[in-house]
Amino acid sequence: MPDPEPGAAQPRAGAGEGEAGAPNLNRLARGGALNLVGAAVAGVQGLALVFLVAHLYSQRIAGTFFAATSLFIILQAVSWLGTDAGLLRWLPRHLALGDRAAARRTVPVALVPVVATAVLAGLVLLGTAPWTASIVGAGDPGEAAGMVRVLALFLPLAAAQDALLAATRGYGSMRPTVLVDKILRQTLQVAGVVTAALLADDAIWLALAWAAPYLPCLTIAALWYLKISRAGSAADRAEARPAAGPVPPVRGRAGWLPLAGEFWRFTAPRAFAQICQTAFQRADIVLVAALSSPREAAIYTAATRFIVISQLVTQAVQNVMQPAVSRLLALADRAGAQRIFAVCASWNLALAWPVHLSIAVGAPVYLGAFGPGYGGSGETVTVILAMAMLVATATGARDVMLLMAGRSGLSLINQSTALGVNLVLNVLLIPPFGIVGAALARACGLLVRTLLALVQVRRILGMSPASAGLFWAGGSALVSFAALPLAVRFAAGSSAVALACALVPGAILYFALLWVGRERLSLTAFASLLPGRRGRAAHGSTGPAPAGPAAPPAAETTSARSVHAHGN
Numbered sequence: 001m002p003d004p005e006p007g008a009a010q011p012r013a014g015a016g017e018g019e020a021g022a023p024n025l026n027r028l029a030r031g032g033a034l035n036l037v038g039a040a041v042a043g044v045q046g047l048a049l050v051f052l053v054a055h056l057y058s059q060r061i062a063g064t065f066f067a068a069t070s071l072f073i074i075l076q077a078v079s080w081l082g083t084d085a086g087l088l089r090w091l092p093r094h095l096a097l098g099d100r101a102a103a104r105r106t107v108p109v110a111l112v113p114v115v116a117t118a119v120l121a122g123l124v125l126l127g128t129a130p131w132t133a134s135i136v137g138a139g140d141p142g143e144a145a146g147m148v149r150v151l152a153l154f155l156p157l158a159a160a161q162d163a164l165l166a167a168t169r170g171y172g173s174m175r176p177t178v179l180v181d182k183i184l185r186q187t188l189q190v191a192g193v194v195t196a197a198l199l200a201d202d203a204i205w206l207a208l209a210w211a212a213p214y215l216p217c218l219t220i221a222a223l224w225y226l227k228i229s230r231a232g233s234a235a236d237r238a239e240a241r242p243a244a245g246p247v248p249p250v251r252g253r254a255g256w257l258p259l260a261g262e263f264w265r266f267t268a269p270r271a272f273a274q275i276c277q278t279a280f281q282r283a284d285i286v287l288v289a290a291l292s293s294p295r296e297a298a299i300y301t302a303a304t305r306f307i308v309i310s311q312l313v314t315q316a317v318q319n320v321m322q323p324a325v326s327r328l329l330a331l332a333d334r335a336g337a338q339r340i341f342a343v344c345a346s347w348n349l350a351l352a353w354p355v356h357l358s359i360a361v362g363a364p365v366y367l368g369a370f371g372p373g374y375g376g377s378g379e380t381v382t383v384i385l386a387m388a389m390l391v392a393t394a395t396g397a398r399d400v401m402l403l404m405a406g407r408s409g410l411s412l413i414n415q416s417t418a419l420g421v422n423l424v425l426n427v428l429l430i431p432p433f434g435i436v437g438a439a440l441a442r443a444c445g446l447l448v449r450t451l452l453a454l455v456q457v458r459r460i461l462g463m464s465p466a467s468a469g470l471f472w473a474g475g476s477a478l479v480s481f482a483a484l485p486l487a488v489r490f491a492a493g494s495s496a497v498a499l500a501c502a503l504v505p506g507a508i509l510y511f512a513l514l515w516v517g518r519e520r521l522s523l524t525a526f527a528s529l530l531p532g533r534r535g536r537a538a539h540g541s542t543g544p545a546p547a548g549p550a551a552p553p554a555a556e557t558t559s560a561r562s563v564h565a566h567g568n
Contacts, residue, residue: 005360005393038178039312045186046312049193049210050305054298054370056197057206063294064144065206066301067136070282072151072158072211075125075279079118083110084262085322085403091170092323093330102259104229107167109260110267111160118159125152135290148208154211161218164225172323176224180217182312188213208403265529269408276415280422280445281311284438287423291430295373302370303378303385304442306359310389317348318397325404337401338463343522345396345465346473350521352393353477354510360386361485362499381439387441387518391450394474396465398453412458469521476517479520480510 052356053062087110094103125132126149131146161181168176201206289297321344328336359366363379363386402411422445429437457463481503488502518524 008209012532023327027170038182039309039316042182043309043312045190046308047305048190049186050195050302051370052190052193053206054302054374057133057201057203059295059298059373060145061203061206061294063289063296063298063301064136064147064203065210065434067286067294067297068144068147068151068207069210070285071132071136071148072155072277074275074282074286075155076118076158076162077274079114079121079155080162080271080274081110081116081117082267082272082274082408082552083115083163085270085274085408086110086267087163087166089266089326089404089406090263091167092172092326095171095289096327096330103171105256105259106263107225107229109256111163111261114159114163115156118156122152122155125149125155136286136294143203146204150207151203151211153216154539157214157218158211160448161214161221164221168221168225171228171324173224173228174320176221176228180220180224184220185213185217188216213400225301229395258549262428266406266408270414271402272414273408273412276412276419280415280419280442280449281307283419283423284426284442287426287430288435289437291427292434298435299374299378300381300438302374303381303435304439306355306366306382307385307389309355313351313355314348314397317344317351318400319396322400325400329404334461334463338406341396341401341463342465342467343469344416345394346467346469346521348396349470350396350473350477350514353390353474354481354507355394356386356389356475357481358503361482361489362494362503364494365499366498368496377434377436380436383437384439384443388446392446394465394470395450398450398457398465401457401461402453402465405461407456407460410460411453414452414456416512417452418445421445421448467520471518472517472520473514476510476513480513484509529561 053065057065087106090106091103094100096105111551129145129152130141132148133141136144136148165181189210192212193206196205196209214268279313285297285301289299291371319533321340324340325337328334328340363382364375366382367374367378399414401412402408402414412472422441425441425444426438429441431437433440454465485499485502488498491502492498514521516522
C-alpha cells in the first residue's frame, strides 16, 4: 500500500465538520500541560542526578559514568530504529480514518525489530566491554568495563519501554510517558544513585542503580499499552454489535505485509536520523573523555546539562503536537497544521528562552553549584551553547513538521549533516581548545540543522513558525531574563544573591508580559484547565468558530477522541 501523500486521505464517513476543522487548542493545551509537568519533574531530576554524581563521586568516576551512559543512550537510539516517529505518524492516521485493526497491528510491526536490535546491540556491547572501557574510562579500564557490562544487560529493556510508550502516545494518551518515563524512572534513578553511594563507592553499583529502574518501568508501560488498546477494541465491538446474533470479528483494511511495508518505508530513514540526532547530543561527551580526559568529560556534562531542560520542554510540546499534526494532515487540513506549528513554536520559545537566558547570565552560579572544580572553561561552554539554543528553540518543531508530512528522508539529511559537522569539528577543536572546542563544534552543528530544516519547511510545506505570539514571547524574555539580570550583574556582581535579586523581579515582569500578550500566544486555550471551564471549551478552539452549521454530537466518536484524549 503506497504511502499516502499529505492531504490525500479523506475523513471517514460520519465525521463531523468540527472534527476536521480548526485545531482544538484546548485539548492541545491540556495534553501540553500534563507533558510540561513531566518535563519540569524530569528536568529537576536530571539536574539533581548530575549534581549528586558530581558531589558523591570523584570527577574520574563521574566522567566515566557520564561517558558510559551517553554511549548507552546512543545505542538505545540505534535500537529504536526510528519507531517513535513511525508510531506517532501511523497510529493517529489509522485512528483518524477509523481503522483500529491497522493501528493494533502496527505496534508489533514496530516492537519486534526494536527488541531484536536491542538484544543484538547489548550482546555486542558485552563482547566489546574491555575495548569500550579503554576509551570511556582511561583512568580505570577494569572498573569502566564492569559499568559497561551492567548497562548492556538493560539495553533491551530500555528500548522496549520507549517503543511501548511511543505507542501509547500514538493512541493519544500522554499520561503513561509522563508518569512512567519522566517521573517514575528518573525518580528511581536519583534515589538509586544516592543509595548506591551510601552502600558502596563503586562505579558498577552506580551503573546498576541508574539502569535498574528500566525493569519496573517496562512492566508498567506494557500493562498500560494493553489497557489502552483493549479499551479501544471493546468500544469498536460495542459499536459494531448487531441487534441479534454473534459479534462479527474486527478486520483491518490493511494486511500485515502492506502495513509493515508502508510503516518501514517511512520509518527506515528516520532510524538513521534518530541515531544521528542522539549521537549529536551525546557523542561529544564520549569524545571529550577519549580525546581529553574523564575529568574534562565530567565538567563538560555539568556545563551542558541545562540543555536537557530545554529538550524536555520541547519534547513535552512535541508529544502533543505530533499526533495532532499527523491527524490534521491526514484530513487535508493544512491551515490547521500551520496554526498548530506556529502556536507550539511560541509556547516552546516562551518556556525555553527564560532557561537559556538565565543560565547564560548566571553561568558562574550555575557551574559553582556542581563544585569548585567545575568553573573556568565550563562557564564559557555554558554561554556558547545557551546562545545557540536560543536560535534552535525560536524556530519551532521543524523536524516534526517534516516527519508528519512524510519527509523522513529530509530529516535524515539534516541530522546526518549536523552530526558530520559536529564530529569533524570536535576532532579538530578538542585537542587544542578542550571542552570549549567541543561546545563550538556542537553549536555549529546545531545551527546547521536548524537552518536546513527551517528552509525546507518553508519551501516544501509553505509553513513558518513566525507569528505575533512568537515575537512577543521573545521580546518579553529578552527584557525579563537578559536586560534586567545583566544590569543587576554589572551593578552588584555575579553572586547567587545578585542573580536571585535579578531573576525574581524578572520572572514577575515576564509573567505580566505574557498575560498582556495572552491572546497573541493563544494562552487562553489553557482556560480549559480551570474548574468549570473544561466543558465549555471542550468543543472549540480559541479562535473564531468555523463558518457553517455546527458539528453534530456524533462527531465526537471513539476514533477521534482517542487521538486527542491526552488524559487517558
